[in-house]
Structure formats: C-alpha cells, structure tokens
Amino acid sequence: MEHFSHTLARAIERKGGEQQLFSLLTSPVQSHQLQALTDADCLAQITKVVFQSGFAWRVIEHKWAGFEKAFWQFDPNKLVLLDDSHIERLMQNTDIVRNGQKIKTVPINAQLMLDIRQQHGSFGQFLAEWPEQDITGLWLYLKKHGARLGGNSASFVLRRLGKDTFVLSRDVTAHLINQGVIDKPATSKTALKQVQQAFNTWQQQVSLPLTQLSQIIALSVGSNERHAE
Structure with a gap:
C-alpha cells in the first residue's frame, strides 16, 4: 500500500x-456543529438520501418543498406515528415522489431518531460522539437500525450532515x-x-x-x- x-x-x-x-x-464540520443539528434536520437528510438512491437527484431536489410539507417538516415525533392510512394518502400526493416502499422508511427512520435521542440526547450528539476511526461501524449501525441505509447511503447521509467520513x-x-x-x-x-x-x-x-x-x-x-x- x-x-x-x-x-x-x-x-x-x-x-x-x-x-x-x-x-x-x-x-x-466541528463537533459542536453536529451537536447543534436537530433530529428533524437529520431525518430530512436521511429521507432525501433514501429517495435519491437509484433515482434522478434533481427530481427530488425540485420536489423537496413538497416533501417538507407532506412529512411535517420531518418532525420524528409525528412521523413515527405514520400508519397505513397516512401512507395511502401520501401515495396520492403529487408533490412528492410516490414510491410506497421508500415512504414506509420514514416512520422506521423516525423511530431510529427517537431511540438514539433517548440514549444520547439527539442524533447530532450521537454522531459527534462516534469515533471517526470506526466510521464503517457507524455505517453498519445505521444499516442495521434504520431503513434503506445500506450500500453508500449511510456515508452519503453522514457526508451531508458534516460528519467526517x-x-x-x-x-x-x-x-x-x-x-x-x-x-x-x-x-x-x-x-x-x-x-x-x-x-x-x-x-x-x-x-x-x-x-x-x-x-x-x-x-x-x-x-x-x-x-x-
């Protein structure tokens, strides 16, 4: 080498x-900047990466204001409650990309936010605490506990949030x-x-x-x- x-x-x-x-x-970014991230900020980036995976990124960017409205500004406390009836309504919403499997990831990843909040205070704090010397361990953690965060998706999320990866x-x-x-x-x-x-x-x-x-x-x-x- x-x-x-x-x-x-x-x-x-x-x-x-x-x-x-x-x-x-x-x-x-610096650790204090990661700590300042809200869970909504983090869930929004996770959702954007999930929807952009295998899809034209510019389409998701163009529709992003519609995503923010449809998903309640990515408040994990609300999104964790998404049920089949909510998902069915979202499937009729032309302001977003109507991919049912990806829509179903949102409440799962909202639960990830809440679980980490309970243990670490916030998702941003969790990221700040995780050592970069084991960044692939963080990828694997997000893949295991989140939805559709395998492949390069976890690293894309971390890069966008500013975590060194x-x-x-x-x-x-x-x-x-x-x-x-x-x-x-x-x-x-x-x-x-x-x-x-x-x-x-x-x-x-x-x-x-x-x-x-x-x-x-x-x-x-x-x-x-x-x-x-």
Missing part, C-alpha cells in the same frame, strides 16, 4: 497545483483494490474493517480528515474533473 503522500502528489499534479486541488475539497465511490474502490486493501467492492464486515484500517493509516501519514482523503483519492485516478463523490 503506497504512502498517501504519493497519492496526494498525483492528485496535485492532475489538478494543476496544491491550491487548485484543495479548492475542490470539502471539510467536515470517506465514501466508497467507484474511483475510491478502484484505488483500494489497486492498493491490495480489498479484492472487490467492500460489502462484508471484514472488508469494511480492512478499508477502515487503510484510511486510518493514511490519516496518520498526512493528517487530513477522512472526507478529504477519499476526495483526494477520487481526484488522483479516473477522468473526473471534480471529486467523484
């Missing part, structure tokens, strides 16, 4: 300089395979642990957040103009 300084140097060369490269990167995009996965970290896309707990160990090592080498490490990897390979995440 190459030292991350070589990956960084390759990305700098491809993007025309260090300043140009870092202008393309994003940064995670890498994303296993196509280019990042290709790099991990090329470096011998994994031999195919990481889906098993063992493979995800190997990926986490690689990112932990790279972070020790260059002292950059996980978010930027994976963006730099994506910009060091492939034909992208910006990061492939």
